[in-house]
Structure formats: structure tokens, C-alpha cells
Amino acid sequence: MALLNRISSANIGIFFLILQANKTRYMSGKITFTMIKPDAVADGHIGAILGKIAEAGFKFKALKLTQLTEADAKKFYKVHAARPFYGELVEFMSSGPIVAAVLEKDNAVEDFRTLIGATNPADAAEGTIRKMFARSVGENAVHGSDSDENALIEAQFHFSGREIF
Ligand code: CDP
Ligand code: MG
Numbered sequence: 001m002a003l004l005n006r007i008s009s010a011n012i013g014i015f016f017l018i019l020q021a022n023k024t025r026y027m028s029g030k031i032t033f034t035m036i037k038p039d040a041v042a043d044g045h046i047g048a049i050l051g052k053i054a055e056a057g058f059k060f061k062a063l064k065l066t067q068l069t070e071a072d073a074k075k076f077y078k079v080h081a082a083r084p085f086y087g088e089l090v091e092f093m094s095s096g097p098i099v100a101a102v103l104e105k106d107n108a109v110e111d112f113r114t115l116i117g118a119t120n121p122a123d124a125a126e127g128t129i130r131k132m133f134a135r136s137v138g139e140n141a142v143h144g145s146d147s148d149e150n151a152l153i154e155a156q157f158h159f160s161g162r163e164i165f
Helices: 002-027 038-042 046-055 070-076 086-093 108-116 129-133 148-158
Strands: 031-036 059-066 098-104 142-144
Touching (some): 031 046, 031 148, 038 086, 046 129, 059 148, 070 086, 108 148
């Protein structure tokens, strides 16, 4: 009986691994991850920003209001750990609620970066989300993944499999 239990739990484990691998393959190239940052949430722009994202043809695969702890923000932005703005970035990103979302569209990563505009809103094109809603280069309203690989890592950082539809 114990042996049977071990076999069936191993099978279930393998089944879920295959499911996860298929889901990841299916999503690659079509998804990106975003956060509406604490400045834009505090400034009351959640609705307007989600509206612009939907109008641009992105589908919502996952969505929630949440808040990063300091440890979460450190981990999420660890590629920037050596940059001079890292401390401020971590403090800012954990300072208040954010909206996290997984978005689907063909060419999602690149198209979303075009929709949000340059990191510094002073350089962002007219009509982009950062141009319209960002306060500054640091408090710049939204995050957008920079590659398909990071989109998956970032989506999984914020959402469990059962929260992504
Ligand atoms: O967000 P994006 O990919 O456009 O820029 P990044 O170079 O990956 O930087 C990540 C985040 O760090 C930015 O979105 C800003 O919030 C912040 N940052 C900053 O505070 N000062 C800079 N000179 C550059 C970035
Ligand atoms: Mg980046």
C-alpha cells in the first residue's frame, strides 16, 4: 500500500511537471508581466492605466492588488543591486500597494514596452503610459518585463499557477 502511494504521488508530480512545461511553452513570446507602481496607485491611475492596456489589445491572464515587502522588492530588482538607485528603488517599490498583472498578446514584451514608453518620462513618447502618468524617472508609474524569459520569471514571482488563467 505504501509502495502504491509512493508510485501514485510520483506520477501526480510528473503529471504536474508536464502540465507546467506545456503551459510555459504555450505562454512564451505571448506574455509579459507588469506592475502599476506605488506612485500611480496613490495618484488614482489604476483604472486609466488598465484601460489603456486593454485598449492596446492586451488580455489579462492574472491581476491583483498587492504590496511588495522590502525583501520582495530586493529580490525582484536584484539585477540592479549594483546600481546607485537600487536602495531608493527598493524603498519606493515597497512603499505602498501595487497592481500586478500578467498580460497576453502577440509580441507582448516589445509591444508593452512601446506602450509604456522610455524609463524616464521626460524622454517618453507622447501618449505613452509613462508620459501620461509617471512622476519621475524613479517613480515612473509602471514596470514592463524586458524579455520573454524574465516575463515568465516575474509572472511566477507574483502569481501561483492557479492564479494565471
Ligand atoms: O523599468 P525599465 O526597464 O524601463 O528601467 P530599468 O533600467 O530596468 O530600471 C528599473 C527601474 O529602476 C526603473 O523603472 C525606475 O523605477 C528605476 N530607475 C531609477 O530610479 N533611476 C534610473 N536612473 C534608472 C532606473
Ligand atoms: Mg527593466
